Amino acid sequence: xxxxxxxxxxxxxxxxxxxxxxxxxxxxxxxxxxxxxxxxxxxxxxxxxxxxxxxxxxxxxxxxxxxxxxxxxxxxxxxxxxxxxxxxxxxxx
Amino acid sequence: xxxxxxxxxxxxxxxxxxxxxxxxxxxxxxxxxxxxxxxxxxxxxxxxxxxxxxxxxxxxxxxxxxxxxxxxxxxxxxxxxxxxxxxxxxxxxxxxxxxxxxxxxxxxxxxxxxxxxxxxxxxxxxxxxxxxxxxxxxxxxxxxxxxxxxxxxxxxxxxxxxxxxxxxxxxxxxxxxxxxxxxxxxxxxxxxxxxxxxxxxxxxxxxxxxxxxxxxxxxxxxxxxxxxxxxxxxxxxxxxxxxxxxxxxxxxxxxxxxxxxxxxxxxxxxxxxxxxxxxxxxxxxxxxxxxxxxxxxxxxxxxxxxxxxxxxxxxxxxxxxxxxxxxxxxxxxxxxxxxxxxxxxxxxxxxxxxxxxxxxxxxxxxxxxxxxxxxxxxxxxxxxxxxxxxxxxxxxxxxxxxxxxxxxxxxxxxxxxxxxxxxxxxxxxxxxxxxxxxxxxxxxxxxxxxxxxxxxxxxxxxxxx
Numbered sequence: 001x002x003x004x005x006x007x008x009x010x011x012x013x014x015x016x017x018x019x020x021x022x023x024x025x026x027x028x029x030x031x032x033x034x035x036x037x038x039x040x041x042x043x044x045x046x047x048x049x050x051x052x053x054x055x056x057x058x059x060x061x062x063x064x065x066x067x068x069x070x071x072x073x074x075x076x077x078x079x080x081x082x083x084x085x086x087x088x089x090x091x092x093x
Numbered sequence: 094x095x096x097x098x099x100x101x102x103x104x105x106x107x108x109x110x111x112x113x114x115x116x117x118x119x120x121x122x123x124x125x126x127x128x129x130x131x132x133x134x135x136x137x138x139x140x141x142x143x144x145x146x147x148x149x150x151x152x153x154x155x156x157x158x159x160x161x162x163x164x165x166x167x168x169x170x171x172x173x174x175x176x177x178x179x180x181x182x183x184x185x186x187x188x189x190x191x192x193x194x195x196x197x198x199x200x201x202x203x204x205x206x207x208x209x210x211x212x213x214x215x216x217x218x219x220x221x222x223x224x225x226x227x228x229x230x231x232x233x234x235x236x237x238x239x240x241x242x243x244x245x246x247x248x249x250x251x252x253x254x255x256x257x258x259x260x261x262x263x264x265x266x267x268x269x270x271x272x273x274x275x276x277x278x279x280x281x282x283x284x285x286x287x288x289x290x291x292x293x294x295x296x297x298x299x300x301x302x303x304x305x306x307x308x309x310x311x312x313x314x315x316x317x318x319x320x321x322x323x324x325x326x327x328x329x330x331x332x333x334x335x336x337x338x339x340x341x342x343x344x345x346x347x348x349x350x351x352x353x354x355x356x357x358x359x360x361x362x363x364x365x366x367x368x369x370x371x372x373x374x375x376x377x378x379x380x381x382x383x384x385x386x387x388x389x390x391x392x393x394x395x396x397x398x399x400x401x402x403x404x405x406x407x408x409x410x411x412x413x414x415x416x417x418x419x420x421x422x423x424x425x426x427x428x429x430x431x432x433x434x435x436x437x438x439x440x441x442x443x444x445x446x447x448x449x450x451x452x453x454x455x456x457x458x459x460x461x462x463x464x465x466x467x468x469x470x471x472x473x474x475x476x477x478x479x480x481x482x483x484x485x486x487x488x489x490x491x492x493x494x495x496x497x498x499x500x501x502x503x504x505x506x507x508x509x510x511x512x513x514x515x516x517x518x519x520x521x522x523x524x525x526x527x528x529x530x531x532x533x534x535x536x537x538x539x540x541x542x543x544x545x546x547x548x549x550x551x552x553x554x555x556x557x558x
Contacts, residue, residue, distance in 0.1 A: 012446060013439055017427060017435070018427075029443065032440060035385050038385050039459075042382070042456045042460055047462055072190075075187065076185075076189070090417055
């Protein structure tokens with residue numbers, strides 16, 4: 001684990017970090033890696049036969065319901081165009 | 094006054110919903126412990142109380158809890174109220190609908206009076222990680238109230254409301270209940286709908302209940318539990334078999350706690366034997382993997398769940414110009430998410446990244462299955478398992494420079510039940526120095542009702558009851 005790893009995860013998780021935060025989180029991640037080492041002896045191929053909600057996929061009918069209006073759902077968007085039809089973002093092209 | 098006493102007094106008109114709600118609102122408005130991030134509009138609450146009073150006059154109360162005020166952790170939606178999750182990211186978010194648990198309670202006549210403080214997005218165990226202010230422990234003011242549902246626990250402990258809703262991902266209802274001298278229920282996973290609860294770690298999150306006694310938790314649980322069409326993981330309680338009258342002390346957790354906590358467990362053991370329970374031994378050796386497994390799984394799920402707070406779909410947007418959408422998202426999240434949330438987001442993202450997934454995430458899932466299997470096997474030999482709720486008494490408030498990994502380790506008592514999805518109740522005890530502690534009572538899945546019934550008997554037989 002080094003600075004490059006922190007920068008890679010920062011980019012992957014879309015969280016901009018200050019230089020001070022990068023140092024702090026590097027130290028934390030190294031410390032956590034030691035912690036995760038406690039699982040190193042486990043073999044995922046030898047999963048116990050027991051299973052319950054951890055392994056279950058929960059599916060339901062894909063049926064449309066209109067409990068709320070579009071306006072209700074967009075009220076919390078941080079920015080909207082004047083006619084509420086679009087959420088503005090920086091230009092891509 | 095317990096919830097049952099209040100309910101009985103309402104039924105015979107010794108108490109009035111209007112007086113009850115007005116008193117709760119007064120207390121919440123004068124709150125000196127930092128319990129609330131926001132309180133309800135007074136007129137809205139009193140209007141509901143008047144309607145409830147009319148129902149009592151016409152002898153048609155909606156439920157035993159009609160007219161009773163309650164508080165809601167601020168990561169659960171209450172229509173028309175702000176919901177911040179204790180984060181600057183959601184400072185301006187207004188809930189567009191009620192969470193199912195809240196709706197069931199308001200449909201039963203209960204009245205929301207406020208949204209309570211929490212560690213940001215539920216990540217923490219002291220309620221000092223709120224982006225706004227810390228909550229203080231009403232009964233032990235120099236100590237933390239626990240977390241992350243510290244605001245809800247404090248509101249009940251201070252006597253503002255007879256019960257409150259919290260959420261429990263790895264102990265966030267049980268540990269603050271123990272620290273504030275009250276009871277807390279973490280229900281069986283899926284027995285209470287998560288619809289309207291802001292997701293932290295979806296395979297672990299449950300809405301829980303904080304009240305003075307287990308009987309109070311049970312009455313609320315009757316109302317909020319059961320299948321909900323808006324949460325596919327929710328279910329009606331299966332007909333649980335009667336809890337066998339045997340119990341075990343989880344030795345792995347008992348030995349990891351300090352002397353005060355062990356003494357409380359010893360007292361609870363004596364009470365159980367007086368109640369006719371026979372003590373047996375069980376092995377839960379996989380519990381040794383709980384903490385790394387919990388932090389890897391919960392952080393991995395959090396890194397996915399919290400991706401929606403990007404300044405575009407939800408959350409505050411970085412004000413300055415950005416070069417690209419990615420840049421805008423990164424800056425918004427960098428600016429408005431707190432340190433602990435960033436730490437776990439990075440940790441979760443790393444755990445799921447190429448190369449690391451096999452080493453960390455899959456092994457954590459293996460550990461989780463081993464823990465669930467160990468509990469299932471143990472419950473073939475005993476009805477309930479008891480353990481301390483926390484490894485020590487509440488720490489003093491304002492501690493700094495504690496390494497995160499050390500703080501994470503203090504969750505050891507509560508995360509095993511979360512990983513296994515089983516119900517657990519924390520019952521308050523006191524140390525010899527009159528500091529708060531708690532004993533956690535666990536049973537097999539869907540045994541919540543009987544677990545609460547046994548817990549009530551234990552609660553009534555404590556030395557300090």
